[in-house]
Amino acid sequence: MYLLIPAAGSGKRMGASRNKLLLPLFGKPIIAWTLLAAKAAPSIHWIGIVAQPEEWQDFRDIAAGLGMGRTVRLIPGGKTRQESVYNGLQELPAVAERVLIHDGARCLATPELFDRCSEALLHCAGLIAAIPVKDTIKIVAPGTEIIQSTPDRSQLWAAQTPQGFDVETLKRCHETGREMGWEVTDDAALFEHCGLAVRIVQGEETNLKVTTPVDLAIAEFILRDRQK
Numbered sequence: 001m002y003l004l005i006p007a008a009g010s011g012k013r014m015g016a017s018r019n020k021l022l023l024p025l026f027g028k029p030i031i032a033w034t035l036l037a038a039k040a041a042p043s044i045h046w047i048g049i050v051a052q053p054e055e056w057q058d059f060r061d062i063a064a065g066l067g068m069g070r071t072v073r074l075i076p077g078g079k080t081r082q083e084s085v086y087n088g089l090q091e092l093p094a095v096a097e098r099v100l101i102h103d104g105a106r107c108l109a110t111p112e113l114f115d116r117c118s119e120a121l122l123h124c125a126g127l128i129a130a131i132p133v134k135d136t137i138k139i140v141a142p143g144t145e146i147i148q149s150t151p152d153r154s155q156l157w158a159a160q161t162p163q164g165f166d167v168e169t170l171k172r173c174h175e176t177g178r179e180m181g182w183e184v185t186d187d188a189a190l191f192e193h194c195g196l197a198v199r200i201v202q203g204e205e206t207n208l209k210v211t212t213p214v215d216l217a218i219a220e221f222i223l224r225d226r227q228k
C-alpha cells in the first residue's frame with residue numbers, strides 16, 4: 001500500500017516556532033513515532049512525506065536514523081493540508097491504485113490500524129478510521145455563543161486518519177474541489193461533496209492528533225505506558 005503523510009503544517013496551535021512534528025516526544029521527534037508505526041505495518045511498502053522543502057533535510061535525517069532513508073520520498077508541502085495532499089497525489093507512482101493518507105501529527109496510530117485500513121481498502125473506494133464521539137456536541141450559531149442545535153450523538157463519529165482511497169477517484173475529487181473552491185480539513189469530505197460513499201473503519205481511542213501542548217503530555221503518557 002502507498003502511504004502519504006501530510007507533514008507540512010506549522011507549530012502555531014502548539015505555540016511552537018517551528019513545525020510541531022519535529023518537536024521531541026518521549027525521546028524522538030513526533031514524526032519519528034509516526035514513521036515507526038508505518039514501518040512496522042507489513043501492508044505499507046511506499047511512504048511519501050509531504051513537507052516544506054526547507055525542512056526536508058530534518059525529515060531525511062530522521063528517516064535515515066530509523067533505517068528508512070531509502071523508502072521515504074519527500075514531496076513539497078502546500079499552504080493548507082488540502083493542498084499538501086493534492087501535491088502528494090501528483091507524486092504517487094503511476095502504478096499506485098490505492099493510497100492511505102495519514103497525518104504526521106497522529107503519531108500514536110498503531111501498525112495494526114494501518115493494516116486494517118489497507119485490508120478494508122481492497123473492498124471499497126473510500127474509508128476513514130473513526131471512533132464514536134464521547135461528548136455531546138453542540139452546533140453554535142457563527143459568531144455567537146448561542147447553541148443552535150444538538151445532533152444525535154449516536155450518529156456522530158470523530159474522524160481520524162488513516163483515510164484510504166482509490167487514487168484516480170480521489171484525484172478527481174481534489175480537482176473538483178479546487179474548481180469549486182471547497183475548503184476541507186480531510187479528504188473524506190471531498191469524497192462526500194462529490195456524492196461518493198466513504199466507509200468507516202474502527203479507529204483507536206489513543207490515535208490522537210498532537211495539536212496543543214496538552215496533547216503532547218497525553219501522548220507521552222501513552223508511549224510510556226506502551227513500553228511497560
Ligand code: C5P
Nearest residue numbers: 006007008009079080081084103104105
Ligand atoms: O494542523 P493540523 O494538525 O490539523 O494538520 C493536520 C496534518 O496536516 C498535520 O500532520 C500537518 O503537518 C499537515 N499539514 C500539511 N500542510 C499544511 C498544513 C497541515 O501537510 N499546509
